[in-house]
Every structure is written in C-alpha cells, then in structure tokens.
Amino acid sequence: MTPDQMKDASMLELFRLEAEAQTQVLSQGLLALERNPTQADQLEACMRAAHSLKGAARIVGLDAGVQVAHVMEDCLVGAQEGRLLLAPEHIDALLAGTDILLHIADAQAERAARAQQGVPVLVERLQALLAGRAPLPTALAPLAPAPIEAPQVDPQTASDTVADNTLRRRSSDGDESSDRVLRVTAERLNQLLDYSSKALVESQRLKPLLDSLQRLKRIQASASRVLDGVRDAANTASLDPEAQAYLADARRLVGECQQVLSEQIAELDEFSWKAGQRAQSLYDTALACRMRPFSDVLGGQARMVRDLGRSLGKSARLEVQGVSTQVDREVLEKLEAPLTHLLRNAVDHGIESPEARRQAGKPEEGCIRLLARHHAGMLVLELQDDGAGVDLDRLRDAIVRRQLSTAETVARLTEDELLSFLFLPGFSMREQVTEVSGRGVGLDAVQHMVRQLRGGIRMEQVRGQGARFHLEVPLTLSVVRSLVVTIGGEAYAFPLAHIERMRRLAPEEIVQLEGRQQFWHEGRHVGLVSASQLLQRPDGSNSEDEIAVVVIRERDMAYGVAVERFIGERTLVVLPLDPRLGKVQDVSAGALLDDGTPVLILDVEDMLRSVEKLLMTSRLERIDPTGRLTGPQRKRVLVVDDSLTVRELERKLLLGRGYDVAVAVDGMDGWNALRSEHFDLVITDIDMPRMDGIELVTLIRRDSRLQSLPVMVVSYKDREEDRRRGLDAGADYYLAKASFHDEALLDAVVDLIGGAQG
Numbered sequence: 001m002t003p004d005q006m007k008d009a010s011m012l013e014l015f016r017l018e019a020e021a022q023t024q025v026l027s028q029g030l031l032a033l034e035r036n037p038t039q040a041d042q043l044e045a046c047m048r049a050a051h052s053l054k055g056a057a058r059i060v061g062l063d064a065g066v067q068v069a070h071v072m073e074d075c076l077v078g079a080q081e082g083r084l085l086l087a088p089e090h091i092d093a094l095l096a097g098t099d100i101l102l103h104i105a106d107a108q109a110e111r112a113a114r115a116q117q118g119v120p121v122l123v124e125r126l127q128a129l130l131a132g133r134a135p136l137p138t139a140l141a142p143l144a145p146a147p148i149e150a151p152q153v154d155p156q157t158a159s160d161t162v163a164d165n166t167l168r169r170r171s172s173d174g175d176e177s178s179d180r181v182l183r184v185t186a187e188r189l190n191q192l193l194d195y196s197s198k199a200l201v202e203s204q205r206l207k208p209l210l211d212s213l214q215r216l217k218r219i220q221a222s223a224s225r226v227l228d229g230v231r232d233a234a235n236t237a238s239l240d241p242e243a244q245a246y247l248a249d250a251r252r253l254v255g256e257c258q259q260v261l262s263e264q265i266a267e268l269d270e271f272s273w274k275a276g277q278r279a280q281s282l283y284d285t286a287l288a289c290r291m292r293p294f295s296d297v298l299g300g301q302a303r304m305v306r307d308l309g310r311s312l313g314k315s316a317r318l319e320v321q322g323v324s325t326q327v328d329r330e331v332l333e334k335l336e337a338p339l340t341h342l343l344r345n346a347v348d349h350g351i352e353s354p355e356a357r358r359q360a361g362k363p364e365e366g367c368i369r370l371l372a373r374h375h376a377g378m379l380v381l382e383l384q385d386d387g388a389g390v391d392l393d394r395l396r397d398a399i400v401r402r403q404l405s406t407a408e409t410v411a412r413l414t415e416d417e418l419l420s421f422l423f424l425p426g427f428s429m430r431e432q433v434t435e436v437s438g439r440g441v442g443l444d445a446v447q448h449m450v451r452q453l454r455g456g457i458r459m460e461q462v463r464g465q466g467a468r469f470h471l472e473v474p475l476t477l478s479v480v481r482s483l484v485v486t487i488g489g490e491a492y493a494f495p496l497a498h499i500e501r502m503r504r505l506a507p508e509e510i511v512q513l514e515g516r517q518q519f520w521h522e523g524r525h526v527g528l529v530s531a532s533q534l535l536q537r538p539d540g541s542n543s544e545d546e547i548a549v550v551v552i553r554e555r556d557m558a559y560g561v562a563v564e565r566f567i568g569e570r571t572l573v574v575l576p577l578d579p580r581l582g583k584v585q586d587v588s589a590g591a592l593l594d595d596g597t598p599v600l601i602l603d604v605e606d607m608l609r610s611v612e613k614l615l616m617t618s619r620l621e622r623i624d625p626t627g628r629l630t631g632p633q634r635k636r637v638l639v640v641d642d643s644l645t646v647r648e649l650e651r652k653l654l655l656g657r658g659y660d661v662a663v664a665v666d667g668m669d670g671w672n673a674l675r676s677e678h679f680d681l682v683i684t685d686i687d688m689p690r691m692d693g694i695e696l697v698t699l700i701r702r703d704s705r706l707q708s709l710p711v712m713v714v715s716y717k718d719r720e721e722d723r724r725r726g727l728d729a730g731a732d733y734y735l736a737k738a739s740f741h742d743e744a745l746l747d748a749v750v751d752l753i754g755g756a757q758g
Contacts, residue, residue: 290476362386
C-alpha cells in the first residue's frame with residue numbers, strides 16, 4: 001500500500017468514526033423532532049451534525065455523502081427558519097439519509113455500494129419534500145438495512161474502536177493532562193478482574209484466622225485463671241520453694257503469651273481490615289474498567305421502536321430511565337438480544353393502532369418505558385407498555401388450539417398460569433407468520449437468554465392497560481452472591497437471585513397431600529424435596545429440631561429443597577467448570593469458600609427440571625417427622641405376561657434382587673393395574689389376549705402421567721422387525737426370550753431404574 005493509499009484509508013476511518021457519532025446525534029434529534037417539530041435546540045443540533053458530515057465527506061472525497069448531507073441540511077435550515085414544518089414523512093426521509101451517511105464509507109464494500117445506490121432517490125425525495133411536492137412512491141422503500149439487526153462486532157475490535165474514538169476526542173479538546181485513555185485488550189481486563197476477585201476472596205480468609213486466635217486467647221485466659229486457683233491453693237498448703245517457683249514461672253509465661261497474643265491479634269485485625277479494603281477497592285476499580293453505561297445497549301432501539309411502529313401502522317416511542325446505570329460489559333452485550341425481542345413484542349403485540357387507542361381514550365402515540373436500576377447487587381430492568389395487554393380469552397383459545405391443554409383445564413387456570421404458556425418454546429398467539437412475529441420465537445428465547453445470565457424474568461399485565469416485564473440479572477458474571485448450605489456433608493451454593501426464601505420447618509408443618517410431602521408457604525402448598533436425593537448425595541445427619549429449607553421458584557412452579565444446615569451468605573468468585581466435563585446436571589460452576597473449601601454453585605433451573613422428573617416417576621424421597629431424610633420404598637415392577645411360567649420366573653428373579661413385584665395376565669389387566677397403582681417399571685410380553693404388549697406400550701406413552709414410565713419388552717420374537725416394532729411403540733428396552741437368561745434381565749432392570757432401593 002502506497003503512502004497516499006494509507007493516508008486515504010486513515011481519512012476514511014476518521015470519517016467513519018465521525019459518522020458514527022454524528023448520525024447518533026441526528027437519530028436522537030430527529031426522533032425528538034417528530035414529537036415536537038419546532039424544538040429549537042434539536043433543530044440546531046441536527047443542522048450542525050449534517051453540516052459537519054457534509055464538510056467531512058467533502059474532505060475525504062465522498063461526493064455522494066456531500067449531496068445527502070447538503071440536502072438534509074437544507075431541510076433542517078428550512079425548518080429552523082419556519083419555511084418547513086417537519087412531518088413524519090420528512091423524518092422518514094431524514095432518517096433514511098442518516099442511514100446512508102452511516103454506511104456510505106463502510107468497510108464492507110457491498111454495504112457501502114448499496115448505500116450509494118440509494119443516494120439519487122433520496123436526494124430527489126428530500127428535494128421534493130422541501131419544495132412541497134409529493135415524493136415518488138418508489139422512494140418510500142427503505143434505503144438502508146433494518147436498524148434492528150445489530151452488526152456482529154468482534155469485542156476486541158469494538159474495544160479498540162471505542163478507545164481510538166475517545167483518544168481522538170480528547171486530543172481534539174486539547175486535554176492531555178487528565179483522564180488519559182489507553183488501549184487495553186478485553187482479555188487483559190478479564191485477567192485483571194479475575195485476579196482482583198480472587199484477591200477479594202483471599203482477603204476474607206483472614207477472618208477465620210482471627211476467630212481462631214480469639215479462641216486461643218480465651219483458652220489462655222482460662223489457663224491463667226486455673227493457675228491463679230492453683231496459686232491460691234498453694235498458699236494454704238505447704239509447697240516446697242521449688243514448686244512455688246515453677247508455678248510463678250508458669251503464671252509469668254502465660255501472662256506474657258496473653259500480652260503478645262493480644263498485640264498480634266490487634267495488628268492482624270488492623271491488617272485484615274486494610275487488606276479487605278484494598279482488595280475491595282482493587283476489585284471495584286477492576287470491575288469499573290469493564291462497566292459501561294446501560295445506554296450503550298440502547299443504540300438504535302428508540303429508532304427501531306419508531307420505525308417498526310410505522311411499518312405496522314402504529315405510532316410508538318421509547319422512554320428510558322437510568323441510562324447511566326453501570327453494567328458489566330459482558331452482561332450488557334448479552335442483554336441486547338432479549339431487550340430487542342421484548343421491545344419488538346411490545347410494539348407488535350402490545351401497542352394498538354391509533355384508531356383503537358382513540359376509542360380507548362388513550363393518546364394516539366403508544367409509549368414503552370424502560371427503567372434500569374441497581375438493587376441488591378443485581379441489575380433490575382422494568383419494561384412496560386401502555387398497550388392492550390394480553391387478551392386472556394384469545395390466549396386460552398390458542399392454548400387449546402395448539403393442544404397444550406384441554407378447554408376444561410384451561411378454564412380453571414389462573415392468570416399467572418395462563419401467562420406462563422407465553423414462555424413455552426414455539427408458542428405464538430399469531431395465526432399467520434409475518435416478518436415481525438408468528439414463528440413462535442419470542443418470549444421463550446428471552447427467558448433462555450436471561451437464564452444464561454443467571455437471572456430471572458416475570459410478566460404481569462392488565463388487560464387494556466398494558467404489559468410489564470421485570471428482569472433481574474447480575475451486574476457482573478465474575479462473582480455471585482450465594483447462600484451456602486451443607487448437603488450430604490459437603491458445601492453447595494444457591495445463587496441468591498434464584499432463591500425466593502430460606503426458612504426452617506417444624507416437623508408438624510409438613511403435611512401429606514396427594515401422596516407428596518408439602519408445607520404451607522405464602523398462601524399456597526409447596527412441595528418438599530430432598531436435596532440429597534436431587535444431587536445423589538448420601539443422607540446427612542440433622543441434629544436440629546427444625547428442617548432447613550430453601551424455597552426456589554420459577555414462575556408458578558415452587559419447591560422447598562430440604563438441606564442439612566445453612567452456612568450463610570457468601571460472595572463467591574465464579575470458577576467455570578472444565579468444558580471437557582460438558583453440562584453437569586444441577587451444577588453451573590465452582591468456587592472456593594473463605595477457608596479454601598471447594599463449593600459447587602447449583603443450577604437452580606436444572607434442579608427444577610430434576611424435581612419434575614422425580615415427580616413424574618413418583619420416586620421422591622420422604623422426610624420423616626424427626627427431620628431426617630429417608631430413602632424411598634422398594635421399587636415396584638409390574639410383570640405383564642400371559643404365560644404363568646414366564647411370569648413366575650421373572651417375579652422370583654426380581655424378588656430375589658429386592659424389588660417389589662406385581663403381575664398381570666395380559667395387557668388389559670396390566671393397564672388396569674397401572675391406572676390404580678404406582679410402578680417404577682413395566683416388563684411386558686408382546687403376544688397376549690385382549691390387549692397385546694404393543695397396544696399397552698402405546699397407551700402408556702399417550703398417558704401424561706405414565707409417559708415417562710420405563711417399559712421393557714420381553715418376547716419370544718427375535719426378528720429385527722419385531723424388535724423395531726416394540727421400540728417404535730415407545731419401549732425403552734427389548735429383550736428376546738430366545739437369548740433370555742437371569743443376569744440379562746436383571747442387568748437390564750438395573751440399567752433402567754437402578755437398584756431396588758435406588
């Protein structure tokens with residue numbers, strides 16, 4: 001590359017940086033002018049931005065940019081002088097010009113060429129509007145890519161671009177003495193935050209040491225009192241002088257130890273306090289380096305809301321509070337997609353047409369409000385629209401139409417239970433697919449992305465007044481505030497963001513309802529489950545009179561998880577698990593406690609799914625009235641076979657291994673047993689009178705209560721097509737009687753449901 005080419009490339013890069021800044025000013029100003037076309041300060045700001053871009057485009061030789069900026073400037077000057085009143089069609093054209101100016105010098109040649117192709121049409125359109133003529137209909141087509149699709153930018157490139165831009169602004173202001181900006185890679189910032197967070201946790205390890213020294217001090221004080229008692233007793237007894245000398249030396253040495261220990265404790269206490277303060281300051285400073293204002297995630301969102309509304313024949317605006325709220329850069333980047341989903345959803349499903357809003361006594365322009373704030377170490381986002389809310393009758397119809405539930409059941413559901421269907425994968429209330437919605441990709445994707453951030457989302461609505469979404473995500477993903485508990489003699493941590501409450505249950509508070517242990521919590525019965533069973537840990541000892549319970553919730557699903565004891569709240573540095581382990585069930589990450597003890601951070605969402613699986617198989621452990629965790633009863637197996645010999649052989653084999661066995665003479669007999677009793681496994685033949693094994697398996701898989709019940713087919717038919725027929729019907733295992741032997745059957749049973757006692 002020649003020096004002239006390098007110079008040209010550098011100038012184009014400078015123009016791109018200036019275009020990014022000035023088009024942002026134009027977009028914000030034009031959106032404000034659409035609501036108040038005569039706002040003098042916004043007119044002035046937009047006119048200056050267009051004028052600056054015209055001069056910059058002329059310097060770098062972008063004639064197309066000069067033409068667009070010039071005609072935009074003429075329109076804005078006309079509005080300033082009162083010769084032109086900006087209407088929505090003017091704003092549309094000026095925003096299209098803003099898009100062209102942003103992309104006209106784009107590094108991607110295809111995008112730049114596409115932008116330049118739209119210049120003649122846009123210039124003619126703006127000139128027609130300026131002259132008071134109607135523009136050509138073809139000019140109404142969008143001239144730039146949809147602003148809702150944010151470009152995929154490499155984090156390193158983005159970081160460097162921001163730093164360069166800031167450096168140039170500082171240089172142009174002539175400020176070289178303070179707040180100098182340096183380019184630092186994102187990787188080094190991550191390392192700095194990692195080291196500082198570990199230093200913060202390490203500094204907390206001094207507190208247990210101080211506590212142990214305080215205990216030693218109390219022991220020495222007790223020893224001193226004992227020696228004083230010995231001295232008093234010696235004064236009344238006749239001890240030889242040598243023994244009295246030893247006693248005096250012992251009292252003197254203990255006194256000296258107490259004095260030295262007191263001094264060391266005081267020094268260590270001061271050092272611990274200062275070290276903790278410095279570690280906290282270091283961590284806060286390192287975290288601040290990664291923090292960005294919430295406004296950084298809002299780039300183009302107000303424009304997207306406005307443009308999407310106009311494309312749907314609606315009028316909508318976005319109001320944001322808390323734009324300066326600081327959030328970790330990684331969290332902020334991952335929030336952009338779910339926020340875009342929610343905003344598009346609010347415009348498409350929430351905001352009504354101008355006619356409908358007039359009839360409802362509302363302003364024609366709909367308003368979407370977004371509030372960002374800090375609360376208890378979390379970022380809280382509240383997004384609310386003043387639209388129509390959710391039509392619960394239409395929602396019920398959609399649930400029934402998609403065969404997600406029966407009409408009778410849906411009619412009995414509460415509002416919260418109905419709204420939970422909106423978060424199901426593939427669910428949509430749109431009957432036809434449009435460019436905006438109807439594909440069933442929406443709130444379920446939002447919920448998934450929020451959960452990946454270890455956060456939560458809930459929805460509220462009032463019909464005719466709008467919907468409200470409440471999101472909570474951590475300010476940073478490097479540390480997590482957790483409740484540490486003991487399960488099976490080991491430490492585990494529940495992220496506080498996923499805990500509804502921690503409480504202690506008296507044994508008499510536990511009741512049996514529908515065969516499950518439950519307790520009364522905030523006006524409803526909540527199921528009680530054993531943490532040791534969920535995590536497959538040995539039963540721990542509970543010496544207390546009450547049971548420690550952590551209440552976890554996801555929308556309308558809540559459970560109490562019984563643990564051995566509470567250790568307390570801790571701030572833990574998140575240590576990701578080795579990716580070679582894959583997804584570990586019920587666990588999200590690791591950490592270290594203050595004393596260096598390893599602790600696993602639990603995945604509460606995964607735990608809720610594990611509880612549901614246990615409920616479906618009715619294999620939940622019970623907690624006895626004394627608070628001890630007890631294992632389940634013997635697992636029950638149903639043997640269905642029309643051959644008496646086979647039934648008896650299989651029954652004796654299973655009884656010998658400790659299973660509880662029931663038998664049925666054919667498929668119909670087995671089906672009746674399954675509907676009236678609980679079983680952990682079904683072993684069935686295929687050829688039987690009244691109902692064969694294939695029909696039985698099919699019925700089991702169609703029953704919502706039994707569809708997860710393991711089923712084994714044992715048949716004399718050893719042909720591949722018979723085996724395929726059984727497995728296609730839904731059987732989990734196929735065993736041919738021709739190759740049947742004792743261990744083969746028992747091994748298969750263990751593979752499917754484990755040992756007789758779980």
